[in-house]
Amino acid sequence: MVFLDPAARHFYLDRAAASRATAGHLREASGIAPDHARLREVVRTLTARSPDFARLWTTHDVLAKTQDAKHLHHPVAGRLTLTYQSFDVRAAPGRQLVVYQAAPGTATAAALALRGSRTPPEDSSGSHGVRPGADPSRAGP
Structure with a gap:
């Protein structure tokens, strides 16, 4: 998304x-798994389709994903700042668990809490968006 999706220009505040x-x-x-076919394919595609990626790739900068902050613009929730921490999964070498969170008491935490607490709006029939005659137990979120 960072390199090929036009929405990234607005989503990442510090693209x-x-x-x-x-x-x-x-x-x-790629240093850990130089023969990984899918990874090589991704790098080839990004190099061919994104001049920005191609330029960055030639710098040979290596960054481990450990912890950092991401500054995003969500189309509904607005500006968000999330920190992440990554953990190596010992049972699956090369895999990581990445946990994102908002600092408590911040505007980001409030925006995420609001987004997570929303329920579908009730329509005039009181059915919460369930079509007449449909089985409400099978209604989607």
């Missing part, structure tokens, strides 16, 4: 930092 980090994380992954 340059997100681009550097993503290229650096891919560089690290």
Whole structure:
């Protein structure tokens, strides 16, 4: 998304930092698994389709995904700042668990709490969006 999706221009508030980090994380992954076919395919595709990625790839910067902050613009929730921490999964070498969170008491925490607490709006029939005659137990979220 960082390099090929036009929405990234608005989603990442610091797209340059997100681009550097993503290229650096891919560089690290390619050093760990240089023969991984899917990873090589991703790098080839990004190099061919994104001049920004191609430029960053030639710097050979390696960045481990450990902890950092991401500054995003969600189309509904607005500006968000999330920190992440990554953990190596010992039972699956090369895999990581990445946990994102908002600092308590921040505008981001409030925005995420609001988004998570929303329920579908009730329509005039009181059915919460369930079509007449439909089985309400099978209604989607």
